[in-house]
Amino acid sequence: MTDSPLAVPFPKPPQEVRRALEQLRLAEDAGLEPTGLPLLDRPWDPATCSPSVRQQLWPWLGDVAAWLNHTYAWQTTHAIPSCWARHPHLVQELAVLACLRITAAAALVPHALEEWHRYALPSFHARMSERLGTGCPPGRHTDWPARSRAIDYDSRQATEARRALFDDDLRRTPATESGAGPTGSGIDRP
Incomplete structure (x- = not known):
């Protein structure tokens, strides 16, 4: 006999996250272009969110990770580590997965939730x-x-070397005044 319920509900998003998702849904229903809405918070992309949304987003994502571990992590490779917030890729992925789950659960038919189980979660x-590997x-x-x-990539020496290659490429690319681009194949043959 189990000491936990058969079905534990998915964590309800906090007020600011719900508000952000609702604003985006209303904008989509109105047919507004995403490029015209750069200031709306997108909880599936935490870097786009205001501090007030992020303040509520982080604990919710923690609850979502705990729910996923309790509900779906039979194998240890499926368990989200307690240090998930120290892994930028998990922060990004968990935010998308949580928002997809909320959207799927709000659908009037089960297809979206089935797709979440079939594609998003696996x-x-x-x-x-x-x-993470053994992580x-x-x-x-x-x-x-x-x-x-990453430190090497960001170093001044590596950045300058890339910039020099880019500048060299631009100097070697033939340009035309008509704006039609380079003539011929653009490949110098010996």
């Missing part, structure tokens, strides 16, 4: 497993293995 688990064991965060490569 894809999330596969990407998380691929990116972070319980209670112990593993720092970013690719940090040294």
Whole structure:
């Protein structure tokens, strides 16, 4: 016999997240172009959200991660680590997955929720497993293995070397005054 309920409800989004999702739904229903709505918070993309939305988004995503672990993480590779907030890719993916789940559950027919189960959730688990590998064991965060490569990429020397290559490419590309682009194949042959 189990000591937990058969069906635990998905965590309800907090007020500011619900408001943001509702504003976006109303804009979509009105046929407004997304490019004309740059100031609307998009909870599935936390970097676009105002501090008041993010303040409520983070704890909700924590609740969503706990719900996913309780409901779907039979295999350890499907368990979201407690340090998920220290993994930028998990922050991004979890926000999308949570918003997709809210949208799917609000549908009047089960198709969207079935697609969430069939595509979104397994894809999330596969990407998380691929990116974390053996990753972070319980209670112990593993720092970013690719940090040294990112530091190298961002270095002044690497940035200047890329810029020099780009500038060299632009100098070598023939330009025409008509704006029609380069003539011929654009490939110098020996």
